[in-house]
Amino acid sequence: MANPNPLMAKSSGTDHADAAIQSALRTLDAEGSGIAAITAALQSDLRAPFVAATDLINNAKGRLIVTGLGKSGHIGRKIAATFASTGTPAFFVHAAEASHGDLGMITADDVILALSWSGEQPEMKNLITYAKRFRIPVIAISAERESSLAKAADVALTLPKAREACPHNLAPTTSSLMMLALGDALAIALLEGRGFTSVDFSVLHPGGKLGALLKYIRDLMHAGDSVPLKPLGTKMSDALVEMTSKGFGCVGIIDGRGHIVGIVTDGDLRRHMLRPDLMTASVDDVMTKNPKTIGRDMLASEALEILNSSKITALIITDAGKPVGIVHLHDLLRAGVA
Incomplete structure (x- = not known):
């Protein structure tokens, strides 16, 4: 069998590379549009609930409990870690595991930050019921203002509509990034509000490259x-x-x-x-x-x-x-x- 023409192979490789780069650019453009939508929302409809959410977390006697499942759960774990490392005591509770004993981790002094794009996961029901029973404030991050989660929450942070980077508009991509960005925005707003310094940061980051940078x-x-x-x-x-x-x-x-x-x-x-x-x-x-x-x-x-x-x-x-x-x-x- 004759070897393929080297020039044709090179052209095919170039076409493949171009297609990959164009796909990546479309993904970044879609996700960037999601961040831009949050930026605009924070200057309008999202402004008041965002401030209310920071006040709730800042005034809590206990900790911030971040919860979610699926992709929202993965994002929730990272958000909880960011809060904890920047001076807001926080940890993650899986929404499904909460109904099997993990509700005992949550006290009446805590605040719950619940993540769900649709706001309709049935696994959230028991957690919300528990929160209402013990009067634990709930902050919801969802894309649906009229969802069960948003309606049950004390503060609803409604994310603006945005198309997923997935060409089928199915795989959580843009939506996950928007949740992550809003969680980071909350954490940094609290960090700056309480005057959390690099010295405070060093106490919580004694290891790794960050720990080295924060040595005296x-x-x-x-x-x-x-x-x-x-x-x-x-x-x-x-x-x-x-x-x-x-x-x-x-x-x-x-x-x-x-x-x-x-x-x-x-x-x-x-x-x-x-x-x-x-x-x-x-x-x-x-x-x-x-x-x-x-x-x-x-x-x-x-x-x-x-x-x-x-x-x-x-x-x-x-x-x-x-x-x-x-x-x-x-x-x-x-x-x-x-």
């Missing part, structure tokens, strides 16, 4: 005799010995009061390399004055940003102007920050 410099810095320091008036030959022995590629220069006033780096050496008296010169004539310094309570992520933006590899840590430590880019790399 005091936990990563070298202190004591490890800090390369020399006083003003030191000969460059002595400063070079200190720089080499400590291995940070720099040496901090202090005045008579012990305050940092300059730094000699590898870059300073290169800039003065042609100077014949470099080794006998004073550090005063070679150093970079008023070097960048940071405090020990700065986050590692902020220190990394300073290193990158300033195109330097080490920072002196000071307390009231006096050097107490040093951190190198390699320290951040080892900690998983960079």
Whole structure:
């Protein structure tokens, strides 16, 4: 059997790639339209219920219970995780499992956030009945204003109509993204409303790359005799010995009061390399004055940003102007920050 024409095969492959990209673009366009519809709704019909929902969650004595099933359940799990990681105690209860004992996880101090695109899943009935019995507030996210769920809820967040990205308008795609986006919007509104800071965030994210970024410099810095320091008036030959022995590629220069006033780096050496008296010169004539310094309570992520933006590899840590430590880019790399 003859081999196919290479040019024809290439054309076929190109057509396939083009079709895949066009399909992807149609999907993103459809889902983007869904987000745009929520943006418009938040400035009109969705505005008041959204504010009411944030107030209910913010004023709850207990936790936020997120529930749903099917694709809404998967989205609900992620929404619950986002709330929990941004300062709103939350967890997910599967709507079907709730009728088989999991209702016991929900207390009268909690608030329920129920997700259902149609708002008519029969599995929600027992949960809603339980909520009414114990007067537990319910917030519904649904696309049907007149659905059983929306009517039973204390606050109904009605999503605007949008076509699924699925060409048959069946597979939950756009609708799932809209639910997720609205859940994120609620979580971030609460985060900002309560003044949740990066320090608060670090308490809830001690592991992984996020945990590394949220470490304090005091936990990563070298202190004591490890800090390369020399006083003003030191000969460059002595400063070079200190720089080499400590291995940070720099040496901090202090005045008579012990305050940092300059730094000699590898870059300073290169800039003065042609100077014949470099080794006998004073550090005063070679150093970079008023070097960048940071405090020990700065986050590692902020220190990394300073290193990158300033195109330097080490920072002196000071307390009231006096050097107490040093951190190198390699320290951040080892900690998983960079």
